[in-house]
Amino acid sequence: MGLPIGVYAALSSPVQIIDDFLHSFTSPIYACRVSYRLFFKHPYKLLYMLKIGPYKLNSRVILAPMAGVSDLPFRRLCMEFGAGLAVGEMISCNPQLRNTRKTMMRSRHDEEAGTRSVQIAGNNPAEMATAAQYNVERGAQIIDINMGCPAKKVCRKAAGSALLQDEGLVASILKAVVDSVDVPVTLKIRTGSNPDARNGLSISKIAQDNGISALAVHGRTRSCAFKGRAEYDTIAEIVQAVEIPVFANGDISSAEQAQAVMNYTGAAAVMIGRAAQGQPWLCGQIAARLDPNLDSPTPTTDDKFSIMLRHIKALHTFYGDILGVRIARKHVGWYLQHIDNSPDLRKAFNALQTQHEQLCAINAISQTTKSQLTENEVLAA
Numbered sequence: 001m002g003l004p005i006g007v008y009a010a011l012s013s014p015v016q017i018i019d020d021f022l023h024s025f026t027s028p029i030y031a032c033r034v035s036y037r038l039f040f041k042h043p044y045k046l047l048y049m050l051k052i053g054p055y056k057l058n059s060r061v062i063l064a065p066m067a068g069v070s071d072l073p074f075r076r077l078c079m080e081f082g083a084g085l086a087v088g089e090m091i092s093c094n095p096q097l098r099n100t101r102k103t104m105m106r107s108r109h110d111e112e113a114g115t116r117s118v119q120i121a122g123n124n125p126a127e128m129a130t131a132a133q134y135n136v137e138r139g140a141q142i143i144d145i146n147m148g149c150p151a152k153k154v155c156r157k158a159a160g161s162a163l164l165q166d167e168g169l170v171a172s173i174l175k176a177v178v179d180s181v182d183v184p185v186t187l188k189i190r191t192g193s194n195p196d197a198r199n200g201l202s203i204s205k206i207a208q209d210n211g212i213s214a215l216a217v218h219g220r221t222r223s224c225a226f227k228g229r230a231e232y233d234t235i236a237e238i239v240q241a242v243e244i245p246v247f248a249n250g251d252i253s254s255a256e257q258a259q260a261v262m263n264y265t266g267a268a269a270v271m272i273g274r275a276a277q278g279q280p281w282l283c284g285q286i287a288a289r290l291d292p293n294l295d296s297p298t299p300t301t302d303d304k305f306s307i308m309l310r311h312i313k314a315l316h317t318f319y320g321d322i323l324g325v326r327i328a329r330k331h332v333g334w335y336l337q338h339i340d341n342s343p344d345l346r347k348a349f350n351a352l353q354t355q356h357e358q359l360c361a362i363n364a365i366s367q368t369t370k371s372q373l374t375e376n377e378v379l380a381a
């Protein structure tokens with residue numbers, strides 16, 4: 001089945017690759033297997049930069065698609081702080097929903113930082129192919145197919161992770177979408193429908209055979225929803241079984257954990273979802289841990305407030321008065337969890353009704369927090 005999974009993950013820089021290769025000569029059989037896998041089975045691992053089709057990613061950390069979260073303002077911030085790719089919120093393939101406000105907001109890419117990856121969700125191969133073409137015409141550089149979402153709203157229509165139980169339909173969808181566009185198509189899956197039907201491995205081979213360029217795997221089954229802990233054994237098995245880059249996803253919330261998951265699975269990258277909420281700098285910090293050539297200083301409390309302020313202003317501009325204020329509330333709630341985890345503060349912020357009130361409140365919280373910090377520093381001295 002190949003090398004121990006940790007070996008692939010260790011090959012993280014050209015110098016290390018040569019070093020590892022030389023060390024491998026201690027066992028000729030081992031050396032043959034290393035060179036075979038490196039040169040023929042995992043050529044992307046020889047290149048330091050991760051590529052999806054023609055697109056080189058600046059880091060091996062990918063912001064997960066999150067409906068209601070990974071909108072254009074959030075993607076821009078995460079990319080600015082070091083994500084290699086930020087996948088957009090899923091867009092329905094239903095042509096009747098194309099002109100709704102939600103779909104139109106989700107399809108915006110003006111001043112997108114980095115490669116534009118658009119996720120589509122649906123269950124009809126022809127409809128999904130048309131949706132892929134439609135989004136490519138509107139600027140998508142990568143089409144990502146959603147077979148990972150467990151949301152009832154999505155699965156009731158036998159889309160998202162509900163598709164995993166029908167491998168024939170999976171193959172038809174992938175083929176139809178890949179054939180319909182000339183940009184790379186990626187796929188996001190869970191490890192299966194339920195713990196007794198963990199067919200992620202089989203799906204990943206279907207994906208590779210049908211021309212999928214990269215695969216993100218969330219280490220839970222559909223029926224697990226977000227319960228329990230993500231498992232990485234199935235992801236490691238998938239990495240061993242396919243040649244396309246695999247992104248490990250699920251419950252990764254720190255640079256140390258990301259490194260451990262990379263080592264354990266041998267994945268080409270990690271995909272970060274919830275942990276990035278309220279800390280768009282996290283992807284960059286993880287990227288710096290995975291690649292010593294990258295730099296990502298830890299933001300000070302001051303930095304965090306100015307990032308939050310910039311983010312909230314961007315949300316206000318992007319969504320306008322009413323929606324902007326509503327969407328800003330949840331992001332501020334997440335930021336405050338990492339800065340000042342006071343439920344009262346969050347409650348008070350959620351009661352604010354205008355953009356102006358929200359911006360004034362962030363400035364006020366920032367001043368109070370800073371003076372408290374200074375006071376504590378004086379007391380500690």
Ligand SMILES: Cc1cc2nc3c(=O)[nH]c(=O)nc-3n(C[C@H](O)[C@H](O)[C@H](O)COP(=O)(O)O)c2cc1C
Nearest residue numbers: 064065066067090146148218250251252272273274
């Ligand atoms: C609020 C929210 C929205 C999500 N929306 C999507 C989506 O649109 N498409 C998708 O494939 N997965 C979606 N997911 C799943 C995430 O991409 C990711 O797989 C999951 O959160 C596990 O990663 P994490 O533990 O790093 O959060 C969503 C998750 C959350 C929390």
